[in-house]
Amino acid sequence: MLLPMSPADSVFLSVESPQTPMHVGGLELFFPAEDAPSPAELFSQLSSGSTANDVAPLFKKRPRRSLATAGQWAWEEDRQFDLSHHVRHNSLPQPGRVLELLALCSRLHSTLLDRQRPLWELHFIEGLADGRFALYFKVHHALLDGVSAQRLLQRILTKDPAARGLPPPWANRPAAPRPAQQQPAPPSPEELVANLLRSAREVATDVAGIPSALVRTVNRGLQSQSAPISFAAPRSMFNVPISGSRRFAAQSWPLERINRIRRGARCTVNDVVLAACSGALRTYLSSMDALPEAPLIAMVPVALRVRDRARESGNALGAVMCDLGTHLADPADRLRTVRRSMKEGKQALAELSPLQIVAMTGLGMSPLLLQSIPGYAELLRPPFNLIISNVPGPRTPLYLNGARLDGLYPLSIPYHGQALNITCTSYTDELSFGLTGCRRTVPHLQRMLGYLEDELTALEQATG
Template identity: 55%
Template sequence: MDPTSAAFLYAENRQMPMHVGGLQLFEKPEGAPRDYVRQIYEQMSEVEEMAPLFLKRPTRGITTAGQWAWTQDDAFDLEYHFRHSALPKPGRVRELLELCSRLHSTRLARERPLWEAHLIEGMRDGRVALYTKMHHSLVDGISAMRLLQSVMTTDPDKRDMPAMWAARPGKKTEKARDEAEHSLAAVPLDAMRTALGITADAAGLPAALVKTLRSGLKNETSALSLYAPRTMFNTTITGSRRFAAQGWPIERLRAIGKASGTTLNDVVLAMCSGAIRTYLIEHDALPDSGLVSMVPVGLNAKQSQSASGEGGNAVGAVMVKLGTELHDPADRLAAIHGSMKTGKEALGSMTQLQIMAMSALGMAPSIVTPMLRLHGIIRPPFNLIISNVPGPRSVQYLNGARMTGTYPLSIPINGMALNITCNSYADDMDFGLTGCRRSVPHLQRLLTHLDDELGALEKAAGVA
């Protein structure tokens, strides 16, 4: 097992389960029988051969010299990993999110392959839900999204789509699984390995590091942050989770960006900034200085390997000042746009290898600090992670069921009790908020604040 994947296993404990998850909602096809969900469950359970990724089990002992290694589970039990559940009445979205919160709180059993899937019925509006979780040592959020897309279709009449865990030929599926096997979480490690070679990129790493540290010391946007204030989110967490989710029409966000000369990603960050500001004010916990978020960015190979916040592989990271100390939503959006622009320009001056190496260095404190139990002793490197993952641009179907939304669940860690991840899907931007149930009380209030902030941004941009 590569050290990056092993790090997620070493860092994991009861308070910090290290799995990512996803919640998809589906509308039944017209004329679906009463036992439609049961039929889908049985169809997805009829798997002749499992894909290798879903049989990988972690192990360590004398034979592995005490190091984590992957082995194949020869006693695999699909019934354990794939479960059929139902919501209690009245079957609202509230009950669904509460169930997902509980499911996301429990660690995956290490004596088995590190994944679970739950097909959920009982929603009073007739929709069906699918909650999945996979350990971060197996995949990251983007890889998990690609795996899901590999078994979806734009054809509402196609009924022979196999389960995500079924082995099957096909370039689309093989590519998705290859990318999942080589999780994007391991890319910074590959950059470090390559940097050990005698290359022009490696020769430039010391200069890039000095430049990055200089920017950090000046409190400028870069791959490193040295000035994040301590907030109520930067504390010791429990193992219990709360999950909240909601989607907004992506055209509303684009209209704000167009009117203000900012990007879609800037608007997402501004929504989060305003929502967090209001939430902290409600709890009399807003610090005087602005919060800092780590924001994964993609690399646009067509533009000389410069960084892009509009999608792509999340192989770089920018530390963005969220402007939470500013009262006016337009000022916050402008500050975020400037911070992102400066950060992307800084990454754009580096080669791809240098970007990955600097990003790995910037992320290191968020992994090392909880591993060494230093949270509360040293200042947080940043206050939270806000990720924007590109998703399918067209409406997707799973064996005739239309997907109406897809919401990501992520990983709070000690010292960082809140994680916000969103992904685009067709005409919507779907937000998933995952937090420690005790450290982030009434997390669902953030959804109201996000909605209010979107309206405030529309008004400030003159598109309301």
């Protein structure tokens, strides 16, 4: 049975190539419990005993495009599903440092997922010298986005350190019974017609407002103000065609350090993250003699409350093109620039309806689809220089068969013209940075971790 694939999801399959794998990933580090079995036994517990019938339908979907689908991508069940292909056991070479772990994740993140099979893999990794083990999970963006993948992987985790025998993330779980609720009375024919007319009128109003929203958005972009569209991004070493090889660097910092800077500067955690990235990027590019005179522009996904005609307010996801202030030498000036840019961008989005935000954000990102055309990235300015995102994570400690989750690091998607991606996520009292870059285009990526530490220290001093 073929299931239709949404146009948005099919784009990730259509633009994928050996140079641009379109999967996201996550790395989780664990400290084993005192009574924990050996790593080999842990892997056996995680992977054995499951048959194809025990696997949730999501994990058995593979993509297909044929005459039967009119040339469009669709999903079908893999009737020869092989769990051992998707769940794998890895051991690090000596001396088993985090450096070897990140190198392995870099290689795993560089390879395409097999389209003849469901588009996911889970790697159990042992051999760290300090006794920890790791899980690396990768899944195609057509199947799950990064946030959904992170939440799904956390299904095997629990807040109870004594819990054992939890089902794996791919387990076919029965749907939880919903509490009985009193059903509202059905609307009368008059109310139904009135609701339909009101909804149609609201959609028509939003659509009619798109041209004026576009004019306002483009004007802001032309004036170098923050908006979903930017015309100010300079050419940089990140905005070129890339290879398929990846390098991954990751590190965590105490959230209290970030919060001290936030309180001192009266800004948001995301402002501090962006300012730290700004300073680290400035130092990195300067060391390569590749710092543009104009400031780098980062595309920053944001969630915000916006006006909604159907309700008093509504939620919407959009993107702000943030001026990182990388042309400024003073860290305090960079932080002020980031704070002002993000505030302006959020205000600009808040003036739009959710439908208009989606339209403007899509328009601002649409040039990415042209980056794979030979020569495009060299001839025209990039729509932005890199993506920096901050995704909230679990606030309480989590456990896997008694093993405590010690670190959570996201891996994302570089693309032609966007050779570096920085994604952050929080866990308990730490903020973790995951830097994913093209191995050839962004050399010595691990140095960025030291530059991030230096910039956080400089921001602490600048904010007292």
